Amino acid sequence: MIRDALAKVRYPGTGTDLVTAGMVDDNIRIEGNKVSLSLLFDKPNDPFIKSVVRAAETAILTYVGKDVDIREHITAVSRHAQRPEPDNLLPGVKNLIAVSSGKGGVGKSTVAANLAVALSEAGYRVGLLDADIFGPSQPKMFGLEAARPQMTHVNGRDLIEPVERYGVKLLSIGFFVNKDNAILWRGAMASNALRQLINDADWGALDYFLIDLPPGTSDIHLTMVQTLALTGAVVVSTPQDVALADARKGISMFTGDKVNVPVLGLVENMAWFTPAELPENKYYIFGKDGGKRLAEELNIPLLGQIPIVQSIREGGDSGVPVAQIPGNPAGIAFRTLAKNVIEQVAIRNERLPSTVRVKVTS
Numbered sequence: 001m002i003r004d005a006l007a008k009v010r011y012p013g014t015g016t017d018l019v020t021a022g023m024v025d026d027n028i029r030i031e032g033n034k035v036s037l038s039l040l041f042d043k044p045n046d047p048f049i050k051s052v053v054r055a056a057e058t059a060i061l062t063y064v065g066k067d068v069d070i071r072e073h074i075t076a077v078s079r080h081a082q083r084p085e086p087d088n089l090l091p092g093v094k095n096l097i098a099v100s101s102g103k104g105g106v107g108k109s110t111v112a113a114n115l116a117v118a119l120s121e122a123g124y125r126v127g128l129l130d131a132d133i134f135g136p137s138q139p140k141m142f143g144l145e146a147a148r149p150q151m152t153h154v155n156g157r158d159l160i161e162p163v164e165r166y167g168v169k170l171l172s173i174g175f176f177v178n179k180d181n182a183i184l185w186r187g188a189m190a191s192n193a194l195r196q197l198i199n200d201a202d203w204g205a206l207d208y209f210l211i212d213l214p215p216g217t218s219d220i221h222l223t224m225v226q227t228l229a230l231t232g233a234v235v236v237s238t239p240q241d242v243a244l245a246d247a248r249k250g251i252s253m254f255t256g257d258k259v260n261v262p263v264l265g266l267v268e269n270m271a272w273f274t275p276a277e278l279p280e281n282k283y284y285i286f287g288k289d290g291g292k293r294l295a296e297e298l299n300i301p302l303l304g305q306i307p308i309v310q311s312i313r314e315g316g317d318s319g320v321p322v323a324q325i326p327g328n329p330a331g332i333a334f335r336t337l338a339k340n341v342i343e344q345v346a347i348r349n350e351r352l353p354s355t356v357r358v359k360v361t362s
Contacts, residue, residue: 001132005063036073040076071182092205102246104215112212114323118338121169124207130172143319159202229355232264239290
């Protein structure tokens with residue numbers, strides 16, 4: 001019945017129906033009233049993708065049943081693109097590092113942006129994927145809100161070319177949506193978007209590929225560990241007990257039997273407040289050394305303690321990360337963080353076997 005309904009839809013470019021044109025993939029899945037499938041297009045940037053997908057949804061609702069759950073479950077795929085094997089999606093990347101937090105508002109994205117810039121400043125080839133699909137902030141932090149990535153042709157495939165600034169290759173869903181509109185997607189659609197930013201982009205050769213994950217634990221986290229073999233995770237928290245309780249859960253997610261991703265260490269952000277006019281003073285607004293104590297309790301490294309200073313906030317708002325400003329005290333803190341991450345990655349790679357993708361079965 002699904003194929004019969006799709007045979008009612010014609011591709012505008014040729015006037016041929018989708019079934020006759022061979023545009024319906026063989027991966028039609030029916031789970032209760034939920035239906036998902038893929039439509040095959042000759043080019044990943046086909047101008048008719050959106051209209052054809054909408055027409056296919058309407059046809060299924062009209063000819064199969066109005067109660068069919070099909071909205072946002074049709075995926076557009078380039079039929080001629082030969083993707084790499086799942087275990088070799090990013091062959092040119094040496095180290096894949098997730099930057100995570102148990103809750104929002106702890107400065108995870110700020111840490112990810114400045115860590116990426118600090119690694120680049122140290123002479124490494126760095127990529128940064130903004131995997132926070134529902135709250136992408138990296139375009140603003142890099143001053144790239146108006147950027148629109150171009151397509152490039154590599155080894156027979158049309159790939160998205162990451163935008164580069166401060167020596168960091170960057171991709172974010174924020175480049176492809178209106179920055180003023182909320183992203184109202186189901187989990188499956190968000191996961192598919194994330195896979196495209198990984199699979200269908202020309203990341204090239206990188207020493208460090210940082211992934212700015214959404215806060216908490218979600219479909220995106222599962223998609224990430226099933227798609228990529230992560231070298232390790234960096235967990236960000238503030239010192240207060242509320243944030244540390246969620247950081248503990250985030251660490252547990254990575255170290256649990258089903259995921260088993262090494263935690264490289266903990267970053268205590270907003271560790272203290274230092275006013276610009278009194279650079280030697282420290283005011284422990286959120287408590288003192290909470291992250292340090294949690295790291296000691298869980299026997300993981302404390303990678304850094306980042307203070308609250310006005311220049312960090314200003315850098316994030318203006319798109320000029322403080323990590324690349326010479327002599328900036330906060331920038332020095334992020335460069336120290338980068339040095340510690342480099343050391344922990346080296347230790348992890350020396351002591352532990354090569355990573356593999358996580359197989360989550362339940």
